[in-house]
Amino acid sequence: MTDLLAATAELVDIAxxxxxxxxxxxxxxxxxxxxxxxxxxxHGDNVVARTELGRDQRLVLAxxxxxxxxxxxxVARIEGDTLWGLGSADMKGGLAVFLELARTVDxxxxxxxxxxxxxxxxxxxxxGLLQLFRERPDxxxxxxxxxxxxxxxxxxxxxQGTARVRLSLTGERAHTARPWKGRNAIHRLGPILEAIxxxxxxxxxxxxxxxxxxxxxxxxxxxxxxxxxxxEAVLTVNLRIAPDRTLDEAVDAxxxxxxxxxxxGDGFEVVDRSEPAPPSLTHPLLAPLVEAGTPxxxxxxxTDVARFAEHGIPAINLGPGDSSVAHMRDEHVTRDSIERVHxxxxxxxxxx
Amino acid sequence: MTDLLAATAELVDIAxxxxxxxxxxxxxxxxxxxxxxxxxxxHGDNVVARTELGRDQRLVLAxxxxxxxxxxxxVARIEGDTLWGLGSADMKGGLAVFLELARTVDxxxxxxxxxxxxxxxxxxxxxGLLQLFRERPDxxxxxxxxxxxxxxxxxxxxxQGTARVRLSLTGERAHTARPWKGRNAIHRLGPILEAIxxxxxxxxxxxxxxxxxxxxxxxxxxxxxxxxxxxEAVLTVNLRIAPDRTLDEAVDAxxxxxxxxxxxGDGFEVVDRSEPAPPSLTHPLLAPLVEAGTPxxxxxxxTDVARFAEHGIPAINLGPGDSSVAHMRDEHVTRDSIERVHxxxxxxxxxx
Numbered sequence: 054m055t056d057l058l059a060a061t062a063e064l065v066d067i068a069x070x071x072x073x074x075x076x077x078x079x080x081x082x083x084x085x086x087x088x089x090x091x092x093x094x095x096h097g098d099n100v101v102a103r104t105e106l107g108r109d110q111r112l113v114l115a116x117x118x119x120x121x122x123x124x125x126x127x128v129a130r131i132e133g134d135t136l137w138g139l140g141s142a143d144m145k146g147g148l149a150v151f152l153e154l155a156r157t158v159d160x161x162x163x164x165x166x167x168x169x170x171x172x173x174x175x176x177x178x179x180x181g182l183l184q185l186f187r188e189r190p191d192x193x194x195x196x197x198x199x200x201x202x203x204x205x206x207x208x209x210x211x212x213q214g215t216a217r218v219r220l221s222l223t224g225e226r227a228h229t230a231r232p233w234k235g236r237n238a239i240h241r242l243g244p245i246l247e248a249i250x251x252x253x254x255x256x257x258x259x260x261x262x263x264x265x266x267x268x269x270x271x272x273x274x275x276x277x278x279x280x281x282x283x284x285e286a287v288l289t290v291n292l293r294i295a296p297d298r299t300l301d302e303a304v305d306a307x308x309x310x311x312x313x314x315x316x317x318g319d320g321f322e323v324v325d326r327s328e329p330a331p332p333s334l335t336h337p338l339l340a341p342l343v344e345a346g347t348p349x350x351x352x353x354x355x356t357d358v359a360r361f362a363e364h365g366i367p368a369i370n371l372g373p374g375d376s377s378v379a380h381m382r383d384e385h386v387t388r389d390s391i392e393r394v395h396x397x398x399x400x401x402x403x404x405x
Numbered sequence: 406m407t408d409l410l411a412a413t414a415e416l417v418d419i420a421x422x423x424x425x426x427x428x429x430x431x432x433x434x435x436x437x438x439x440x441x442x443x444x445x446x447x448h449g450d451n452v453v454a455r456t457e458l459g460r461d462q463r464l465v466l467a468x469x470x471x472x473x474x475x476x477x478x479x480v481a482r483i484e485g486d487t488l489w490g491l492g493s494a495d496m497k498g499g500l501a502v503f504l505e506l507a508r509t510v511d512x513x514x515x516x517x518x519x520x521x522x523x524x525x526x527x528x529x530x531x532x533g534l535l536q537l538f539r540e541r542p543d544x545x546x547x548x549x550x551x552x553x554x555x556x557x558x559x560x561x562x563x564x565q566g567t568a569r570v571r572l573s574l575t576g577e578r579a580h581t582a583r584p585w586k587g588r589n590a591i592h593r594l595g596p597i598l599e600a601i602x603x604x605x606x607x608x609x610x611x612x613x614x615x616x617x618x619x620x621x622x623x624x625x626x627x628x629x630x631x632x633x634x635x636x637e638a639v640l641t642v643n644l645r646i647a648p649d650r651t652l653d654e655a656v657d658a659x660x661x662x663x664x665x666x667x668x669x670g671d672g673f674e675v676v677d678r679s680e681p682a683p684p685s686l687t688h689p690l691l692a693p694l695v696e697a698g699t700p701x702x703x704x705x706x707x708t709d710v711a712r713f714a715e716h717g718i719p720a721i722n723l724g725p726g727d728s729s730v731a732h733m734r735d736e737h738v739t740r741d742s743i744e745r746v747h748x749x750x751x752x753x754x755x756x757x
Binding site for chain 1: 565567569580581582583584589591592593594595596597598599601602619621622623624625626627628629630631632633634635638640641643645677705706707
């Protein structure tokens with residue numbers, strides 16, 4: 054079998070920072086065009102390779118080609134069974150697994166669409182995956198999807214939703230020497246921040262996955278001048294929402310939570326929102342992974358899994374490498390982690 | 406007697422926005438050079454006129470020549486006994502009184518220094534009064550001082566001090582989906598803001614003047630990214646300090662107040678400070694004003710009174726016009742207010 058750690062090292066040595074992943078996409082496209090059982094499409098810097106075996110079900114295996122900028126770690130280095138280097142965990146280990154499967158599994162038990170896409174590490178407007186959903190939805194149509202983001206071989210099921218709420222508190226300006234003539238909007242933040250800090254996170258369990266919601270202040274801003282009682286303070290709060298409720302429900306609950314200290318004239322605006330995605334572990338294309346003993350946990354962060362869920366495609370995360378070293382100078386991945394993921398997916402694609 | 410409302414209107418019609426008060430200073434200088442009992446010095450855009458009668462005591466009467474920018478109110482307009490227009494209250498009414506006294510009181514019972522100075526309405530670096538203290542301290546030397554800032558004819562005694570404290574709270578960054586791995590610095594503001602909002606102001610009475618201290622948040626800032634638990638939050642607080650304690654004492658008291666929620670690694674920095682000034686109402690040059698029935702109250706804001714106090718010169722505010730209309734489009738002053746101040750000061754300079 055291919056040495057997947059060495060194969061990952063070769064991918065690390067091909068620079069592919071966001072918006073400059075074109076040359077890497079060219080190479081991937083070339084490798085896949087040599088595979089007789091795949092139909093390959095290139096769209097922008099995205100490469101999509103599909104089997105067309107007429108199976109009842111189609112599974113997407115998707116991974117992004119790009120990395121964050123180098124941090125003195127752009128050269129791959131193998132020590133024993135560990136590979137160090139930019140993108141080794143996020144997510145060239147996953148890409149190496151997908152490329153190996155694409156080139157070796159000629160008759161999978163479901164049809165497979167391998168999606169290698171651009172620009173995941175930067176603002177959503179550049180996302181290659183969104184570009185495909187928008188411009189070539191036929192290329193990403195499927196019954197279920199697996200993203201190769203680093204999970205160290207665990208199934209990370211679904212993902213939590215995220216919303217950002219911008220809460221504007223009003224007050225009335227006055228000179229700070231006569232503050233009783235005004236009303237301090239910054240002071241009004243006090244009990245609201247105390248309530249947020251004291252929030253006890255919901256921890257619902259769905260399909261055996263325990264999620265953990267969060268409410269976190271992420272920005273605060275206010276002030277007019279050094280001698281003026283401020284008439285506005287703006288708090289931006291990030292809500293992380295488990296998939297047992299909708300984003301609207303979570304936003305309404307937050308609104309009720311701060312209601313004792315807000316009033317008419319204050320602003321409450323949802324400035325950014327992505328729905329949570331359910332775990333989908335009972336889907337017939339995904340359940341065999343669980344049955345085969347792949348360990349399962351909830352995905353707390355937000356990933357492109359949610360993009361698939363938005364399009365009605367159940368999706369999970371499953372890839373080699375530890376997400377906690379992603380974007381770090383000491384990013385690395387182990388042979389064991391890569392091989393476990395390969396074994397799990399190979400089993401899924403070839404099980405009778 | 407001169408019509409002081411009309412005289413004030415003439416001064417309003419001479420534009421003198423900060424840093425462009427030179428032509429007005431030229432006129433004032435010319436008027437005063439015609440007065441035989443005055444020695445006139447020009448320094449920058451400051452004009453100083455002194456009697457040199459060899460009296461035991463010397464009193465400064467000081468006022469600034471400049472105004473804030475016009476707000477569609479640069480033309481003087483008299484309706485009945487009210488004058489409307491830019492600077493009518495702050496402080497060309499006071500200047501009209503001082504010019505009248507300078508030109509009519511030829512033998513005051515104390516020596517008098519009339520100080521007409523530039524650039525009070527803008528940053529301290531431009532202050533004409535500070536320029537005089539720095540470069541020509543002989544011109545502003547005195548035993549006591551009266552500033553003609555608008556007090557509607559009240560003696561506003563002394564002034565409160567002011568300090569700005571910059572409190573930096575630290576935390577630890579983490580992804581907002583896993584906030585328990587970090588520590589939210591913005592959340593730490595909650596109890597501190599509650600303590601500040603709940604602060605019960607000290608209200609000491611000195612020489613019959615009741616001061617009212619204040620602690621007010623004036624700026625707040627924090628945040629890293631929409632999905633990051635922030636590791637710093639900065640709160641700037643303005644302390645207003647009565648003259649029965651020093652600025653250092655007030656800052657220490659504030660430090661103790663927030664101590665339950667701050668810790669090593671947080672920042673606590675005094676970024677701006679001006680000491681309070683005592684009421685000085687028992688000074689022999691000022692006491693006669695009180696004895697003559699001029700009403701007295703504490704000065705809560707900070708004025709150039711504190712500059713004199715810093716140089717060991719007891720000072721008070723006393724001028725026509727209401728400070729609450731200063732810097733407003735509908736700025737105005739009444740004949741009664743101007744004449745009361747003139748009468749009080751004329752009495753002071755001529756009492757046996």
